[in-house]
Structure formats: structure tokens, C-alpha cells
Amino acid sequence: MTADPPPSAGLEAAFLENRDKLLRFLRARGAGEAAEDLVQEVWLKISASRPGPVASPLSYLFRTADLLMIDRFRSTRQADVRDRDWTEINAGDPPGVSAEPSAERRLAAAQEAARVMALLDGLGQRVAAIFRRHRIDGTAQKVIAAEMGISLSTVEADLRIAYRALAEWKDRSQ
Template sequence: MTAESSSAGLEAAFLDNREKLVRFLRARGAGEAAEDLVQEVWLKIAASSPGPVASPLSYLFRTADLLMIDRFRSQRQAGARDRDWSDVNAGDPPGVSAEPSAERRIAAAQEAASVLALLDGLGPRIAAIFRRHRIDGAPQKTIAADMNISLSTVESDLRVAYRALAEWKERAP
């Protein structure tokens, strides 16, 4: 038996037993990753030339099992690496506070006041629509119904507010 016919035999066994492999992997705990793992089995047998295989189905199940174990180990190691990194980098560096400085708080308050004044300068309806939609999270349809105006008016007023904020942002240092 040549390597080419052996590979063809594995591919035929794979195609005939694909659903069995998926069920096997799900039963072993692969869950939704079972389809991905079966695809990896296919790629592995398509790329390799293992030589004559006495029991193609057993070979496929063993390959699928080893791939699942590799994926599990990889995920476990990645999780441990993430936890270790978080543990090392958790909290504030020594001598540095998470709280913004007094200067930053004052600058942020001034910037917020500037934005609020800009919105108020656009008119009470535009300011109210912008606040309800962007700050309170109200849907545009709800705002239109509550204010007894059309949805297109709400959209138009939001465009005016967004344009004004974009221009303000471009002018800001």
C-alpha cells in the first residue's frame, strides 16, 4: 500500500465517519469546539502521509482525542498566563495613585462645562434629545414619542449636535 493510497483510505474513513468524530469529541467535553477539532483532524490527515494505517477509524479517533487534549492544555496554559499577568500587574504601581490629579479634575470639569454650554447653545430641544439619547440611553423612537415629534426630527437634531461636538473637538487644543 503506498502513502498516497493510505492517505486516500484515511480521507475516505474520515468522510464516512465525520459525524461519529463530532459526537465523540462532544462526549469527551469539546462542546462547540468539536466541529473545529474535526476540521483540524481533516487538515492533519490531508497534510500528512502517515504510511499504511491498519485501523483508519481508530487512527482518526486517536488523532481527534490528541488534538482535543492539546487544545485543552493550550487554553489552560493561556488562562494561567493571563491570571499570572493580572496578578503581577494588578493594582496601582508603587507611588502612583489611580485618582486623577486635582489639575486633571479641574480640566475635566471645565471641559464638561464647555460641552454642556455648547449643547445648550444649540437650543433646548437639541440639548434635551442629545442628553436623553447619549447619556440616558433612550432609543430615538422613544424620544420622538415622548417629545411628540417625528423620528426624522430626532435624527436631524442628533446630527446637529454631533456636528457641533465634532467641530468643538477639532478646535479644542
């Protein structure tokens, strides 16, 4: 008498032979980064269960993978809805508190901005102009170099001067 293989041995063998197919199937269905995790879940599910003889092991594996992906999608969607609802309920300012900064904070910020601008102006007109065009206006360094008729390396050097001065100012201010 020969012993019958355990029922899951057929599924496990089919899984091992078709792991890459399952992975491609899940990615094609939109699992993306979660495809590897889902394939692992399929393995865990068939390893832990004893479904009995399965007539079409490959179909069984694809169906299991599909159902796990659907479950994960639903779970993710429900978590997103929960998070969105929680945010909507808890968003906004607490009663009696304004999101606007106080007049004192606005004044302090304006004074600090004036000190930074004075610091930049003290570095020279070209350095200050290059810093403003690049960091405030968002102009590319190449464009600034062409506009001012200077080399790109000069623009980079002037930005380094400005950044170094701002870093030193920040260290002194703290």
C-alpha cells in the same frame, strides 16, 4: 511481484474519504472554530508519520483527532492560566502611583464638560434635551420622539446637529 502501498496510503485514503466525518466529530466534541485546524493537523500528522499497517484506519483517525483536540484544549487552558497569573501579579498601580486623576485633571475635565454642555445648550433647548436623553440617559430615539411629541426624523436631525457641533468643537480643541 507487486509493490505494497506505503503504510500511510491506507490512512491517507481513509482520511480523504472521512474528512467531513472527522470535522463533524470535532465540532460535536466542542472544537468549534478550531475544528478545521485540527483536521489539518490530523492530515499533517498522518502524512509525516509511518505508523505501519493500521487495522482500523478510521478509528485511528478519530483517536488522533481526539488527542490533538485534547492537546489543544490543555495548551489553551495553560495559556489562560499563565495570562491570568501574569495579570494578577502585574495588575494594580505601580508603587507610589495612584489610579485617581490628579486634582488638576479633575478640574480640567469638569471645565471641559461645562463647555460641552454650554455648546449643546447653545444649539437650542430641544437639541440639547434630545442629545442628553439619548446619549447620556440611553433612551431610544423612538421613545424620545414619543415623549416629546415629535417625529423620529426630527429626533435624528437634532442629533445630527449636536454631533456635527461636537465634531467641530473637537477639531477646534485639538
